[in-house]
Amino acid sequence: MYPTKYHKPDSLEAALALLSSSEEAKVLAGGHTLLPTMKNHLAAPSDVVDIRGIANLHGICEDGDSIVIGATTTHAEVAGSELVLAACPALACLAAGIGDPAVRHAGTIGGSLANNDPAADYPAAALGLGATIVTTQRELAAADFFDGMFATVLEEDEIVTAIRFPKAEAAAYAKFPNPASRYAMVGVFVAKRSDGVRVAITGAGEDGVFRHDGLEAALSANFAPEAVTGVAISPDGLLSDLHGDGEYRANLISVMAKRAVQAVA
Known part of the structure; x- marks a missing residue:
């Protein structure tokens, strides 16, 4: 791996400051994409900003006719959430089928959507349910968020904070x-x-x-x-x-x- 500086901010403000201070900084959520690409010398960020310590980016709650899931919530937490199982069992089932237990307990929903792997599962749920992707700058319909293979409309200094899934019949x-x-x-x-x-x-x-x-x-x-x-x-x-x-x-x-x-x- 190339030399890099590791940061673990405890607030969104601190994370955004770190991202804006370096043109080569990258956000780390679950790490299942960024770390392998760094090990294979396919990415060489000057700084890695680990957002897993930011409390308000984590958790699952109900908001009217929607389920809101924080960006750093793991696949295992989505799969095992009683709230998700009751309101949208298809989403819980999808999360339970991602990778293996090690992947599900480390990978995050926000990281998966931001990476937009063409074979990832969550993008199908986001687009199928008509989810809204909430970031530090705006709210985006899933249809407007994905922008081709491994690409989204996220800016370099923009972080996904939550995903709002409407309940379906x-x-x-x-x-x-x-x-x-x-x-x-x-x-x-x-x-x-x-x-x-x-x-x-x-x-x-x-x-x-x-x-x-x-x-x-x-x-x-x-x-x-x-x-x-x-x-x-x-x-x-x-x-x-x-x-x-x-x-x-x-x-x-x-x-x-x-x-x-x-x-x-």
Whole structure:
């Protein structure tokens, strides 16, 4: 690893001051992306700002018709939260399927969303449920937050502080995981809301997470597994790699969408 300075501020103000004082500073939340990239000499921040000690970035609460989750809340805490299990069990189930126990007890929801790995699980939940990403500067709809593979609209001195998930009438997540990494080769999050059905897909798109208009229209008209069968899933724009080509992932999207709808039923 390259030389770097480690900081652990106890307030957002201190963290933002550290970020603004250096052009090469990076935020550390769970560390499951930043630290491996540093070890492989793919990132060389001059300063690492660890935000896990900032109390108001952690925790889960209910706010009207939404569940608000602090950015440094771990996957294990989301999976085991009685509040999340009661209000949005699909989100708890998604969190329980991330990585392995070591990953779930260290990785954070804010770090996952800020990294926007194209095979990560949380982006599908955020886009499927219509979540709002709260930062130190603004509030962003999930649809406006993600900006392509491994990219978001976050500024260099902007920190995710919380995520607000609206409650859905019903929701489910179905994932076909890579057997080695447990990342999604395809993951489909289906949310039934008062304004229709939203379907968000991760692990398959060349530009990261995306919604599928055809599946949404079919399931809004008939929320049943058989409604998925008549929807054409094009391989255009889908990832093709050593794990599977676009045609393979297109088929997986259909299969995972059916399983998600069945899980709701």
